[in-house]
Amino acid sequence: MQKQWYHKQLRIVQTVMREIDIVNYDAKAVVEYLKSVHANCILVNAGGVVDFFDNETELSRPNRFRTTENVLGDLTREAHAAGIRVMVRVDFRGVEQERYERAPHWFGQHKDGSAQIAWTRIYRPCYNSVYPNQHAVEFIRQMMTKYPIDGVWENSVGFGMGPCYCATCRENYRRDTGKEIPTGDNYAAPEFDDYRAWKAACADAHIRLLRDTVKSFGEDKAFCSEIFGMFHAGNALQTGIDLYNAKDHFDFLVSPAFLTGAGTLGLPYDNLTQGASSIRFLKSIQPAKQAVLLYGNNGTKWRYVKDPLIENKLWMWEAAAVGGNYWNCLFNGQHPGATHDVRAARMENEVYAYLEENEKLLNGKLPVKDVGILYVKAARDTFGKDDETKDGYGVFIKGLERILTENHVQYNFIPDLDLKAEDLAGLKALLMPNAACLSDEQIKLIRDFVANGGGLIAGFESSLYDENAKRRADFGLADVFGVHFTGMRRDTSLDCYQLIRSPGHPVFSLIDTDSTEMLINGGETLLVTLREDSHAQMPASYIPRIENQPPEHAWIPDHVTPFPTVAANTFGKGRVVYFANQVEKLAHLNGHEDYIDLYMGALQYVLSAPLCLTTDAPHAVHVALMEDPAVPGDYVLSLVNTCGAQRRPIRQTVPVYDLTVRLAGCAPKALENMLHAENFRAEACEENGVPCVKIHIPELKMFAAAHITVDKA
Numbered sequence: 021m022q023k024q025w026y027h028k029q030l031r032i033v034q035t036v037m038r039e040i041d042i043v044n045y046d047a048k049a050v051v052e053y054l055k056s057v058h059a060n061c062i063l064v065n066a067g068g069v070v071d072f073f074d075n076e077t078e079l080s081r082p083n084r085f086r087t088t089e090n091v092l093g094d095l096t097r098e099a100h101a102a103g104i105r106v107m108v109r110v111d112f113r114g115v116e117q118e119r120y121e122r123a124p125h126w127f128g129q130h131k132d133g134s135a136q137i138a139w140t141r142i143y144r145p146c147y148n149s150v151y152p153n154q155h156a157v158e159f160i161r162q163m164m165t166k167y168p169i170d171g172v173w174e175n176s177v178g179f180g181m182g183p184c185y186c187a188t189c190r191e192n193y194r195r196d197t198g199k200e201i202p203t204g205d206n207y208a209a210p211e212f213d214d215y216r217a218w219k220a221a222c223a224d225a226h227i228r229l230l231r232d233t234v235k236s237f238g239e240d241k242a243f244c245s246e247i248f249g250m251f252h253a254g255n256a257l258q259t260g261i262d263l264y265n266a267k268d269h270f271d272f273l274v275s276p277a278f279l280t281g282a283g284t285l286g287l288p289y290d291n292l293t294q295g296a297s298s299i300r301f302l303k304s305i306q307p308a309k310q311a312v313l314l315y316g317n318n319g320t321k322w323r324y325v326k327d328p329l330i331e332n333k334l335w336m337w338e339a340a341a342v343g344g345n346y347w348n349c350l351f352n353g354q355h356p357g358a359t360h361d362v363r364a365a366r367m368e369n370e371v372y373a374y375l376e377e378n379e380k381l382l383n384g385k386l387p388v389k390d391v392g393i394l395y396v397k398a399a400r401d402t403f404g405k406d407d408e409t410k411d412g413y414g415v416f417i418k419g420l421e422r423i424l425t426e427n428h429v430q431y432n433f434i435p436d437l438d439l440k441a442e443d444l445a446g447l448k449a450l451l452m453p454n455a456a457c458l459s460d461e462q463i464k465l466i467r468d469f470v471a472n473g474g475g476l477i478a479g480f481e482s483s484l485y486d487e488n489a490k491r492r493a494d495f496g497l498a499d500v501f502g503v504h505f506t507g508m509r510r511d512t513s514l515d516c517y518q519l520i521r522s523p524g525h526p527v528f529s530l531i532d533t534d535s536t537e538m539l540i541n542g543g544e545t546l547l548v549t550l551r552e553d554s555h556a557q558m559p560a561s562y563i564p565r566i567e568n569q570p571p572e573h574a575w576i577p578d579h580v581t582p583f584p585t586v587a588a589n590t591f592g593k594g595r596v597v598y599f600a601n602q603v604e605k606l607a608h609l610n611g612h613e614d615y616i617d618l619y620m621g622a623l624q625y626v627l628s629a630p631l632c633l634t635t636d637a638p639h640a641v642h643v644a645l646m647e648d649p650a651v652p653g654d655y656v657l658s659l660v661n662t663c664g665a666q667r668r669p670i671r672q673t674v675p676v677y678d679l680t681v682r683l684a685g686c687a688p689k690a691l692e693n694m695l696h697a698e699n700f701r702a703e704a705c706e707e708n709g710v711p712c713v714k715i716h717i718p719e720l721k722m723f724a725a726a727h728i729t730v731d732k733a
């Protein structure tokens with residue numbers, strides 16, 4: 021396959037223009053801005069909601085402020101002259117009342133026949149109607165015939181929320197399934213299972229149609245659309261579309277992840293590493309495609325003012341450290357240098373320049389994975405909620421990522437889509453944060469992985485359900501965990517503890533068990549018992565609630581129960597730790613050191629080989645190693661320094677000094693500065709008889725990266 025422009029590094033700027041932003045559109049000034057920030061692609065409005073060009077389709081909606089402006093014509097000419105690509109945003113999520121009334125049967129309906137309306141005044145179409153399909157095809161054909169644009173981005177496929185009861189949908193559903201569309205109020209309920217699957221297929225057909233239309237103009241024309249990310253449980257459920265089914269249709273993968281776009285209710289800022297998580301995830305589901313972080317220098321919740329500057333920069337460096345490309349999305353004005361708040365208009369200069377200057381070195385690099393986090397879509401769909409206090413999936417992942425990031429463990433996701441033995445090969449441990457819904461085939465792969473020597477940490481309800489969220493009588497991996505589920509569970513959210521049963525067990529290597537008999541518990545705990553046919557041990561066990569009031573009564577006669585909170589097992593050649601509580605979730609929501617140190621002790625215990633990277637860097641310095649799988653030993657080492665603040669948003673970072681990073685099992689060949697690594701030094705050393713590379717970092721400001729090549733032992 022010939023390498024197209026969209027297979028290479030993407031440094032995109034998107035201007036989501038308001039209708040009035042067309043006035044005196046100055047393509048020259050836009051391109052000057054793009055050049056000044058090292059962008060190589062612009063994404064601009066074409067139309068749908070409001071048209072920014074002469075759209076001659078039946079349902080066109082001309083821009084009311086347009087006089088002689090020729091946005092697509094001028095911009096393609098100016099941008100192409102500067103070697104910059106032009107993609108356009110099309111948006112078929114809805115129309116105003118006037119257009120709706122010309123063809124009401126093309127738009128979505130509630131079960132009572134009333135129109136589906138978004139944002140108080142926009143009539144939504146449905147996947148199956150003429151408007152987002154035949155009309156959209158005609159729209160794209162006209163546009164691409166007139167202008168030499170380089171690609172189309174559909175914003176967004178998520179226009180259908182929940183069920184649509186329009187005549188077309190009712191008829192098609194009857195034709196395809198012989199059934200009526202269910203009418204219950206809970207769209208997540210099982211009665212909608214078939215409907216949701218049907219709708220996902222409709223969404224898929226819609227995406228394919230638009231992609232084929234774009235591609236009929238040439239393989240060099242890019243197509244992608246907005247699909248929400250790995251943590252957006254609500255969106256995937258409502259729209260019927262997810263990155264898992266959409267990834268093959270897109271020429272590059274993009275995940276919206278704004279610092280201030282927290283899906284979590286009440287949270288003004290997302291986890292600082294969440295943008296990086298999105299990049300890791302995109303790279304894990306489709307390593308060959310560019311992974312792009314859609315963020316904004318001005319916010320998404322507060323679109324008229326900049327996002328906190330230092331945080332936003334850290335957000336970008338975190339993504340750069342794991343190989344992210346960028347897409348700066350601005351919501352007002354012709355370009356970020358010409359809007360109401362331009363304080364952040366050049367925020368990305370340094371980051372985009374770093375990418376551009378190091379394009380060759382960054383190309384093809386993927387996060388090194390000593391350990392893999394199993395990402396289970398069925399568990400996300402079943403237990404994931406956008407509200408963290410109710411979430412039973414994303415919070416487990418976030419907590420685990422916190423543990424790994426703070427402890428500098430190199431990881432990536434292992435998506436459960438088409439899981440194969442090769443996907444697990446080479447992992448020193450597989451981590452399953454509430455991987456609740458697994459198929460028999462997946463269970464067999466995991467069992468074989470452990471039997472052959474792989475390490476495993478599993479938590480809470482992992483493997484307790486099949487891939488259709490049907491409860492099993494016992495864990496599908498009960499033999500591997502060495503425990504049975506009793507069927508009983510306890511609310512351990514308050515006044516609950518774990519009893520240390522074998523203080524010398526390696527899982528406590530980071531905990532001072534000479535000084536405590538107990539550890540914190542929290543959340544919910546499953547009551548499990550050790551299997552007699554296993555080698556499982558019980559390093560720690562569940563203690564029933566000890567009410568804390570009145571203090572005189574705050575005791576119970578016996579702390580000992582037969583229910584491990586931590587079970588340590590050997591299975592075949594591999595080691596396993598099973599946590600019966602919600603340790604990863606608690607690491608995220610509570611953060612007590614017991615959760616983190618116990619998990620890290622468990623990880624050290626199950627690892628099938630030593631970690632490739634160790635460092636004395638503080639928790640708040642995030643160290644990421646990337647390698648080109650085709651060129652073993654060809655690394656990019658990045659460090660992001662988030663030290664300096666005890667509250668969000670971080671307004672200042674303070675430098676740190678004299679850090680050491682060790683890469684095990686190799687000898688140094690060369691170290692080359694990529695950014696702020698002029699004084700890094702690599703030398704050969706030995707640790708426990710193993711050769712390694714010791715990298716000395718005299719000073720780290722906010723970010724530094726070095727290209728390191730080694731000979732692997």
Ligand SMILES: [Zn+2]
Pocket residue numbers: 127128129146147148149184185186187188189190
């Ligand atoms: Zn419909």
